[in-house]
Amino acid sequence: MTGRDDDEGHGQQRRPSGVDRRTVLQWGGIAGLASTAALPATSFAQRPMPEMAGKGYPVIEVAPLAEIAVGSEIAFHYPDDDSPALLLRLDRPAEGGIGPGESIVAYSVLCTHKGCPVTFKKSHNMLLCGCHWSSFDPAKAGRMVIGQASEPLPQIALDVSGGVVRAVGVAGLIYGRHTNIR
Numbered sequence: 001m002t003g004r005d006d007d008e009g010h011g012q013q014r015r016p017s018g019v020d021r022r023t024v025l026q027w028g029g030i031a032g033l034a035s036t037a038a039l040p041a042t043s044f045a046q047r048p049m050p051e052m053a054g055k056g057y058p059v060i061e062v063a064p065l066a067e068i069a070v071g072s073e074i075a076f077h078y079p080d081d082d083s084p085a086l087l088l089r090l091d092r093p094a095e096g097g098i099g100p101g102e103s104i105v106a107y108s109v110l111c112t113h114k115g116c117p118v119t120f121k122k123s124h125n126m127l128l129c130g131c132h133w134s135s136f137d138p139a140k141a142g143r144m145v146i147g148q149a150s151e152p153l154p155q156i157a158l159d160v161s162g163g164v165v166r167a168v169g170v171a172g173l174i175y176g177r178h179t180n181i182r
Helices: 021-037
Strands: 060-064 073-077 084-089 104-108 118-121 126-129 135-137 143-146 155-161 164-171
Touching: 060 073, 084 118, 084 155, 104 164
Parallel strands: none
Antiparallel strands: 060 164, 073 084, 084 104, 104 155, 118 126, 126 135, 135 143, 155 164
């Protein structure tokens, strides 16, 4: 060493003191994550079940409430014959659920990735797509857990009238459609 600073004379420029671009970007990213984490969980991917009355959706009877046992799966079509759907009675409460323990929900069974049919796997408590293995949680408004899909499964809005579970609307867009009502 000759007594001068290591970076003098080696073609390197001294950086001005203060904050550099990398530090600004790092702190900005951290601040963004912190503000996102502070938001309530309901602000992401949770779709409130909209009021469907007067929106053009048909009201169809799916099954008598008394006949829907825990673990039941009931296939039906909604809002038309080209739209397969599945009603489930889970063993726990579900977002948008109705009936005893708010455990009855229904979904379009057309995967939001490519429209392949999904099936309910009781052992995993998931709706699974056999084409590309997207997995959806029926207790959490059909949100995707893993896979290629970018949207939750469309949830069928349900109600109970006269002891019968009825389909009354859809939250989300059914795969391959511009509108759910044709």
